[in-house]
Amino acid sequence: MxxxxxxxxxxxxxxxxxxxxxxxxxxxxxxxxxxxxxxxxxxxxxxxxxxxxxxxxxxxxxxxxxxxxxxxxxxxxxxxxxxxxxxxxxxxxxxxxxxxxxxxxxxxxxxxxxxxxxxxxxxxxxxxxxxxxxxxxxxxxxxxxxxxxxxxxxxxxxxxxxxxxxxxxxxxxxxxxxxxxxxxxxxxxxxxxxxxxxxxxxxxxxxxxxxxxxxxxxxxxxxxKRTVGTDVIVARVESLTDTTLQTLRSVPGVDEVVGAHQEVMVHAANGAAVMSPVALALHDAGTTVVSLTLRTPTLDDVFLQLTGSHLQDGAPSDRSERSSEHSEHPDPPAGEDARAPDRGSDKSTKGART
Ligand SMILES: Nc1ncnc2c1ncn2[C@@H]1O[C@H](COP(=O)(O)OP(=O)(O)OP(=O)(O)O)[C@@H](O)[C@H]1O
Ligand SMILES: [Mg+2]
Missing domain, CATH: 3.40.50.300 (P-loop containing nucleotide triphosphate hydrolases)
Incomplete structure:
Protein backbone atom coordinates (compact mmCIF):
# COMPACT_ATOMS: atom_id res chain seq x y z
CA MET A 1 0.00 0.00 0.00
CA LYS A 225 -25.90 9.23 7.39
CA ARG A 226 -26.80 5.56 7.69
CA THR A 227 -25.80 5.64 11.35
CA VAL A 228 -28.80 7.86 12.10
CA GLY A 229 -31.34 5.77 10.25
CA THR A 230 -32.85 5.04 6.90
CA ASP A 231 -34.70 7.16 4.39
CA VAL A 232 -38.40 7.65 4.88
CA ILE A 233 -41.01 8.28 2.21
CA VAL A 234 -44.02 10.03 3.67
CA ALA A 235 -47.22 9.66 1.66
CA ARG A 236 -50.30 11.69 2.54
CA VAL A 237 -53.34 9.98 1.12
CA GLU A 238 -57.06 10.65 0.96
CA SER A 239 -57.92 7.45 2.75
CA LEU A 240 -55.72 4.71 4.07
CA THR A 241 -56.79 1.07 3.70
CA ASP A 242 -55.22 -2.27 4.60
CA THR A 243 -54.85 -3.00 0.90
CA THR A 244 -52.69 0.12 0.56
CA LEU A 245 -50.43 -1.01 3.41
CA GLN A 246 -50.18 -4.58 2.07
CA THR A 247 -49.32 -3.37 -1.41
CA LEU A 248 -46.62 -1.06 -0.10
CA ARG A 249 -45.10 -3.83 2.04
CA SER A 250 -44.68 -5.96 -1.07
CA VAL A 251 -42.56 -3.34 -2.88
CA PRO A 252 -38.97 -4.63 -3.18
CA GLY A 253 -36.52 -2.49 -1.20
CA VAL A 254 -39.11 -1.38 1.35
CA ASP A 255 -38.11 -2.27 4.92
CA GLU A 256 -41.09 -1.15 6.95
CA VAL A 257 -44.46 0.48 6.41
CA VAL A 258 -46.27 2.34 9.19
CA GLY A 259 -49.64 3.91 8.54
CA ALA A 260 -51.85 6.13 10.65
CA HIS A 261 -54.85 8.26 9.70
CA GLN A 262 -54.12 9.73 6.30
CA GLU A 263 -50.37 9.32 6.42
CA VAL A 264 -48.13 6.39 5.67
CA MET A 265 -44.40 6.20 6.37
CA VAL A 266 -42.36 3.92 4.14
CA HIS A 267 -38.87 3.13 5.48
CA ALA A 268 -36.20 2.10 3.00
CA ALA A 269 -32.41 2.01 2.95
CA ASN A 270 -32.44 3.79 -0.40
CA GLY A 271 -35.47 6.04 -0.50
CA ALA A 272 -34.75 7.53 -3.90
CA ALA A 273 -34.66 4.09 -5.50
CA VAL A 274 -38.08 3.06 -4.17
CA MET A 275 -39.82 6.40 -4.68
CA SER A 276 -41.27 5.51 -8.11
CA PRO A 277 -42.24 1.91 -7.16
CA VAL A 278 -44.01 3.30 -4.06
CA ALA A 279 -45.90 5.82 -6.20
CA LEU A 280 -46.92 3.05 -8.60
CA ALA A 281 -47.97 0.74 -5.76
CA LEU A 282 -50.18 3.48 -4.32
CA HIS A 283 -51.72 3.99 -7.71
CA ASP A 284 -52.29 0.24 -8.18
CA ALA A 285 -53.96 0.02 -4.79
CA GLY A 286 -56.39 2.70 -5.95
CA THR A 287 -55.15 5.17 -3.33
CA THR A 288 -55.42 8.87 -4.05
CA VAL A 289 -52.14 10.51 -3.10
CA VAL A 290 -52.16 14.07 -1.75
CA SER A 291 -48.38 14.36 -1.43
CA LEU A 292 -45.30 12.19 -1.53
CA THR A 293 -42.13 13.33 0.23
CA LEU A 294 -38.71 11.75 0.60
CA ARG A 295 -36.87 12.49 3.81
CA THR A 296 -33.22 11.49 3.93
CA PRO A 297 -30.88 11.85 6.91
CA THR A 298 -28.35 14.67 6.58
CA LEU A 299 -24.90 15.11 8.10
CA ASP A 300 -26.57 17.59 10.45
CA ASP A 301 -28.68 14.72 11.80
CA VAL A 302 -25.42 12.87 12.42
CA PHE A 303 -23.91 15.87 14.17
CA LEU A 304 -27.06 16.43 16.22
CA GLN A 305 -27.13 12.81 17.34
CA LEU A 306 -23.47 12.88 18.34
CA THR A 307 -23.28 16.25 20.06
CA GLY A 308 -26.83 17.27 20.90
CA SER A 309 -26.55 20.49 18.91
CA HIS A 310 -26.83 21.54 15.32
CA LEU A 311 -23.83 22.02 13.14
CA GLN A 312 -25.09 25.29 11.78
CA ASP A 313 -26.76 27.84 14.00
CA GLY A 314 -30.27 28.43 12.83
CA ALA A 315 -30.24 25.39 10.60
CA PRO A 316 -33.62 23.75 10.39
CA SER A 317 -33.94 20.74 12.67
CA ASP A 318 -35.92 18.68 10.16
CA ARG A 319 -34.24 16.10 8.07
CA SER A 320 -33.81 17.28 4.51
CA GLU A 321 -37.17 17.14 2.85
CA ARG A 322 -37.54 16.60 -0.82
CA SER A 323 -40.73 16.30 -2.75
CA SER A 324 -39.16 14.45 -5.65
CA GLU A 325 -36.13 12.38 -6.49
CA HIS A 326 -34.60 15.19 -8.47
CA SER A 327 -33.55 17.34 -5.60
CA GLU A 328 -30.97 20.07 -5.76
CA HIS A 329 -28.69 20.83 -2.88
CA PRO A 330 -30.46 23.55 -0.98
CA ASP A 331 -28.85 26.92 -0.57
CA PRO A 332 -27.25 27.30 2.82
CA PRO A 333 -29.69 28.57 5.40
CA ALA A 334 -29.84 32.30 5.96
CA GLY A 335 -27.60 33.48 8.74
CA GLU A 336 -24.59 31.40 7.84
CA ASP A 337 -22.79 34.24 6.27
CA ALA A 338 -23.09 36.17 9.48
CA ARG A 339 -20.08 34.11 10.54
CA ALA A 340 -17.86 35.39 7.84
CA PRO A 341 -16.38 38.43 9.61
CA ASP A 342 -15.42 36.34 12.65
CA ARG A 343 -11.95 35.54 11.44
CA GLY A 344 -9.66 37.66 13.55
CA SER A 345 -7.46 34.78 14.63
CA ASP A 346 -6.59 33.73 11.12
CA LYS A 347 -5.09 36.97 9.91
CA SER A 348 -2.43 36.92 7.31
CA THR A 349 -0.40 33.82 8.08
CA LYS A 350 -0.02 32.39 4.66
CA GLY A 351 2.23 29.41 4.26
CA ALA A 352 5.31 30.34 2.35
CA ARG A 353 4.08 33.84 1.78
CA THR A 354 4.80 35.12 5.28
N1 LIG B 1 -3.83 31.58 19.00
C1 LIG B 1 -4.84 31.25 19.80
N2 LIG B 1 -4.84 31.59 21.12
C2 LIG B 1 -5.86 31.25 21.93
N3 LIG B 1 -6.96 30.56 21.54
C3 LIG B 1 -7.03 30.20 20.26
C4 LIG B 1 -5.98 30.53 19.31
N4 LIG B 1 -6.33 30.03 18.11
C5 LIG B 1 -7.53 29.44 18.28
N5 LIG B 1 -7.95 29.53 19.57
C6 LIG B 1 -9.18 28.98 20.12
O1 LIG B 1 -9.21 27.60 19.83
C7 LIG B 1 -10.52 27.18 19.46
C8 LIG B 1 -10.46 26.54 18.09
O2 LIG B 1 -10.17 27.54 17.12
P1 LIG B 1 -10.06 27.23 15.59
O3 LIG B 1 -9.71 28.50 14.92
O4 LIG B 1 -9.18 26.07 15.40
O5 LIG B 1 -11.57 26.81 15.26
P2 LIG B 1 -12.24 26.55 13.84
O6 LIG B 1 -12.87 25.21 13.93
O7 LIG B 1 -11.28 26.82 12.77
O8 LIG B 1 -13.41 27.64 13.84
P3 LIG B 1 -13.97 28.54 12.60
O9 LIG B 1 -14.96 27.68 11.90
O10 LIG B 1 -14.63 29.67 13.31
O11 LIG B 1 -12.83 28.96 11.76
C9 LIG B 1 -11.39 28.42 19.53
O12 LIG B 1 -12.05 28.43 20.77
C10 LIG B 1 -10.40 29.57 19.44
O13 LIG B 1 -10.88 30.69 20.12
MG1 LIG C 1 -11.18 28.11 11.25
Missing part, protein backbone atom coordinates in the same frame (compact mmCIF):
# COMPACT_ATOMS: atom_id res chain seq x y z
CA UNK A 2 1.30 3.47 -0.80
CA UNK A 3 2.19 5.64 2.16
CA UNK A 4 -0.75 7.64 3.53
CA UNK A 5 -0.71 11.37 2.73
CA UNK A 6 -1.53 12.48 6.25
CA UNK A 7 -1.28 10.65 9.56
CA UNK A 8 -1.86 12.07 13.01
CA UNK A 9 -1.45 10.30 16.31
CA UNK A 10 -3.10 11.93 19.30
CA UNK A 11 -2.24 15.34 17.88
CA UNK A 12 -3.26 18.12 20.25
CA UNK A 13 -2.80 21.82 20.81
CA UNK A 14 -3.32 23.75 24.00
CA UNK A 15 -3.85 27.52 24.41
CA UNK A 16 -3.46 28.40 28.09
CA UNK A 17 -5.41 25.67 29.81
CA UNK A 18 -7.80 25.24 26.88
CA UNK A 19 -7.34 22.36 24.43
CA UNK A 20 -8.35 23.65 20.99
CA UNK A 21 -7.43 20.26 19.50
CA UNK A 22 -7.68 17.56 22.12
CA UNK A 23 -6.01 14.49 20.64
CA UNK A 24 -6.98 13.54 17.08
CA UNK A 25 -6.02 10.40 15.15
CA UNK A 26 -6.31 10.56 11.38
CA UNK A 27 -5.12 8.49 8.46
CA UNK A 28 -5.77 10.00 5.05
CA UNK A 29 -4.84 8.11 1.90
CA UNK A 30 -2.99 9.67 -1.00
CA UNK A 31 -5.51 10.91 -3.55
CA UNK A 32 -8.34 11.21 -1.05
CA UNK A 33 -10.56 14.26 -0.52
CA UNK A 34 -11.04 14.45 3.22
CA UNK A 35 -13.64 16.83 4.60
CA UNK A 36 -13.11 18.09 8.12
CA UNK A 37 -16.52 19.26 9.23
CA UNK A 38 -17.29 21.20 12.37
CA UNK A 39 -18.86 24.37 13.74
CA UNK A 40 -17.15 27.65 14.70
CA UNK A 41 -14.36 27.14 17.18
CA UNK A 42 -14.28 23.34 16.85
CA UNK A 43 -10.51 23.32 16.21
CA UNK A 44 -10.40 22.97 12.43
CA UNK A 45 -7.98 25.81 11.68
CA UNK A 46 -5.78 24.86 14.62
CA UNK A 47 -5.38 21.35 13.23
CA UNK A 48 -4.69 22.69 9.74
CA UNK A 49 -2.05 25.05 11.11
CA UNK A 50 -0.28 22.21 12.88
CA UNK A 51 -0.31 20.06 9.75
CA UNK A 52 0.98 22.97 7.66
CA UNK A 53 3.84 23.52 10.13
CA UNK A 54 2.57 26.98 11.11
CA UNK A 55 2.01 25.91 14.71
CA UNK A 56 3.65 23.21 16.81
CA UNK A 57 1.56 20.47 18.36
CA UNK A 58 1.55 20.55 22.16
CA UNK A 59 1.30 16.79 22.17
CA UNK A 60 1.13 13.92 19.69
CA UNK A 61 2.49 13.64 16.20
CA UNK A 62 1.64 14.62 12.64
CA UNK A 63 3.11 13.14 9.46
CA UNK A 64 2.45 14.85 6.15
CA UNK A 65 3.79 13.23 2.98
CA UNK A 66 5.77 10.97 5.31
CA UNK A 67 7.52 13.84 7.11
CA UNK A 68 7.08 14.85 10.72
CA UNK A 69 5.50 18.30 10.96
CA UNK A 70 7.47 19.23 14.06
CA UNK A 71 10.89 17.89 13.05
CA UNK A 72 10.91 18.21 9.26
CA UNK A 73 8.85 21.31 8.53
CA UNK A 74 10.83 22.23 5.41
CA UNK A 75 10.21 18.84 3.81
CA UNK A 76 6.53 19.11 4.62
CA UNK A 77 6.24 22.62 3.18
CA UNK A 78 7.69 21.62 -0.17
CA UNK A 79 5.01 19.00 -0.62
CA UNK A 80 1.95 20.95 0.46
CA UNK A 81 -0.14 23.84 -0.79
CA UNK A 82 -2.14 25.91 1.65
CA UNK A 83 -5.08 28.26 1.27
CA UNK A 84 -5.89 29.52 4.73
CA UNK A 85 -9.21 30.80 5.94
CA UNK A 86 -8.44 34.44 5.34
CA UNK A 87 -6.33 35.08 2.28
CA UNK A 88 -3.78 37.82 2.80
CA UNK A 89 -3.49 39.26 -0.68
CA UNK A 90 -1.77 42.48 -1.61
CA UNK A 91 -4.53 44.52 -3.25
CA UNK A 92 -2.26 46.52 -5.53
CA UNK A 93 -0.71 43.53 -7.25
CA UNK A 94 -2.34 41.91 -10.23
CA UNK A 95 -3.34 38.29 -9.92
CA UNK A 96 -0.53 37.29 -12.27
CA UNK A 97 2.06 39.20 -10.22
CA UNK A 98 0.91 37.44 -7.09
CA UNK A 99 1.20 34.01 -8.71
CA UNK A 100 4.64 34.88 -10.03
CA UNK A 101 5.78 36.05 -6.60
CA UNK A 102 4.48 32.86 -5.02
CA UNK A 103 6.47 30.86 -7.60
CA UNK A 104 9.60 32.84 -6.73
CA UNK A 105 9.12 32.08 -3.05
CA UNK A 106 9.20 28.42 -3.97
CA UNK A 107 12.40 28.93 -5.92
CA UNK A 108 10.96 28.41 -9.39
CA UNK A 109 12.94 29.98 -12.25
CA UNK A 110 11.36 32.56 -14.54
CA UNK A 111 10.64 30.19 -17.45
CA UNK A 112 9.28 27.55 -15.10
CA UNK A 113 7.13 30.15 -13.40
CA UNK A 114 5.42 31.31 -16.55
CA UNK A 115 4.65 27.70 -17.48
CA UNK A 116 3.28 26.97 -14.01
CA UNK A 117 1.18 30.16 -13.98
CA UNK A 118 -0.48 29.10 -17.24
CA UNK A 119 -1.01 25.59 -15.87
CA UNK A 120 -2.68 26.72 -12.68
CA UNK A 121 -4.82 29.18 -14.62
CA UNK A 122 -6.08 26.27 -16.67
CA UNK A 123 -7.18 24.61 -13.43
CA UNK A 124 -8.48 27.70 -11.69
CA UNK A 125 -10.23 29.95 -14.14
CA UNK A 126 -9.81 33.62 -13.28
CA UNK A 127 -10.29 34.85 -16.84
CA UNK A 128 -8.95 38.21 -17.99
CA UNK A 129 -9.10 39.48 -14.39
CA UNK A 130 -5.73 37.82 -13.85
CA UNK A 131 -4.08 40.98 -15.24
CA UNK A 132 -6.14 43.34 -13.11
CA UNK A 133 -5.28 44.55 -9.63
CA UNK A 134 -6.57 42.27 -6.89
CA UNK A 135 -8.55 45.13 -5.35
CA UNK A 136 -10.98 44.84 -8.26
CA UNK A 137 -11.71 41.16 -7.48
CA UNK A 138 -14.89 39.82 -5.92
CA UNK A 139 -14.65 37.63 -2.81
CA UNK A 140 -15.08 34.53 -4.95
CA UNK A 141 -12.30 35.57 -7.32
CA UNK A 142 -9.96 36.21 -4.40
CA UNK A 143 -10.61 32.72 -3.04
CA UNK A 144 -9.85 31.25 -6.44
CA UNK A 145 -6.69 33.28 -6.85
CA UNK A 146 -5.65 32.07 -3.43
CA UNK A 147 -6.33 28.50 -4.53
CA UNK A 148 -4.25 29.08 -7.68
CA UNK A 149 -1.40 30.47 -5.55
CA UNK A 150 -1.47 27.38 -3.35
CA UNK A 151 -0.98 25.23 -6.47
CA UNK A 152 1.93 27.06 -8.05
CA UNK A 153 4.62 24.57 -6.96
CA UNK A 154 2.48 21.56 -7.93
CA UNK A 155 1.94 20.22 -4.40
CA UNK A 156 0.90 16.63 -3.70
CA UNK A 157 -1.28 17.64 -0.80
CA UNK A 158 -3.53 20.65 -0.61
CA UNK A 159 -4.97 22.14 2.57
CA UNK A 160 -8.02 24.32 2.11
CA UNK A 161 -9.37 25.97 5.25
CA UNK A 162 -13.01 26.84 4.63
CA UNK A 163 -12.49 27.52 0.95
CA UNK A 164 -16.04 28.67 0.30
CA UNK A 165 -17.19 30.38 3.49
CA UNK A 166 -18.87 33.65 2.62
CA UNK A 167 -19.16 32.88 -1.09
CA UNK A 168 -22.40 33.03 -3.03
CA UNK A 169 -23.75 29.67 -4.26
CA UNK A 170 -22.43 30.18 -7.78
CA UNK A 171 -18.85 30.93 -6.70
CA UNK A 172 -19.05 28.07 -4.24
CA UNK A 173 -20.00 25.67 -7.02
CA UNK A 174 -17.08 26.96 -9.12
CA UNK A 175 -14.61 26.26 -6.32
CA UNK A 176 -16.09 22.78 -5.85
CA UNK A 177 -15.62 22.09 -9.53
CA UNK A 178 -11.99 23.16 -9.36
CA UNK A 179 -11.27 21.09 -6.28
CA UNK A 180 -12.83 18.06 -7.92
CA UNK A 181 -10.92 18.39 -11.18
CA UNK A 182 -7.66 18.93 -9.34
CA UNK A 183 -8.24 15.73 -7.44
CA UNK A 184 -9.36 13.75 -10.47
CA UNK A 185 -6.82 14.99 -12.98
CA UNK A 186 -3.76 15.29 -10.75
CA UNK A 187 -4.54 12.91 -7.93
CA UNK A 188 -3.93 15.71 -5.44
CA UNK A 189 -4.83 14.78 -1.87
CA UNK A 190 -7.15 17.41 -0.47
CA UNK A 191 -7.75 18.16 3.18
CA UNK A 192 -10.55 20.64 3.40
CA UNK A 193 -12.31 22.12 6.39
CA UNK A 194 -15.85 23.30 6.18
CA UNK A 195 -18.88 24.31 8.16
CA UNK A 196 -21.13 23.48 5.23
CA UNK A 197 -22.82 20.12 5.24
CA UNK A 198 -23.47 20.28 1.52
CA UNK A 199 -19.81 20.90 0.87
CA UNK A 200 -18.63 17.87 2.82
CA UNK A 201 -21.41 15.79 1.33
CA UNK A 202 -20.72 16.92 -2.21
CA UNK A 203 -16.94 16.84 -2.28
CA UNK A 204 -15.47 14.58 0.32
CA UNK A 205 -14.67 10.89 -0.10
CA UNK A 206 -14.57 10.72 3.68
CA UNK A 207 -15.70 13.12 6.35
CA UNK A 208 -14.39 13.61 9.87
CA UNK A 209 -16.74 15.42 12.20
CA UNK A 210 -14.95 17.55 14.79
CA UNK A 211 -16.57 18.98 17.88
CA UNK A 212 -14.69 20.75 20.70
CA UNK A 213 -11.32 19.56 19.52
CA UNK A 214 -12.27 15.91 19.17
CA UNK A 215 -13.07 13.72 16.21
CA UNK A 216 -16.55 12.46 17.04
CA UNK A 217 -17.29 10.50 13.85
CA UNK A 218 -15.63 9.53 10.62
CA UNK A 219 -16.72 7.78 7.44
CA UNK A 220 -18.08 8.33 3.96
CA UNK A 221 -21.03 10.73 3.91
CA UNK A 222 -23.34 7.77 3.22
CA UNK A 223 -21.92 5.69 6.06
CA UNK A 224 -22.34 8.56 8.48
Missing amino acids: PEPAIVTEDIARQFGDFWAVAGVDLEIAAGEIYGFLGPNGAGKSTLVRMLCTLMRPTRGRGLVAGHDVANEPEQVRLRIGVALQDAALDDRQTGRELLDLQGRLYGLRRAERSVRVEQVLRLVDIGSAIDRQIKTYSGGMKRRLDLAAALIHDPDILFLDEPTTGLDPESRAAVWEEVRSLNEQHGTTIFLTTQYLEEADELADRVGIISRGRLVAEGTPDEL
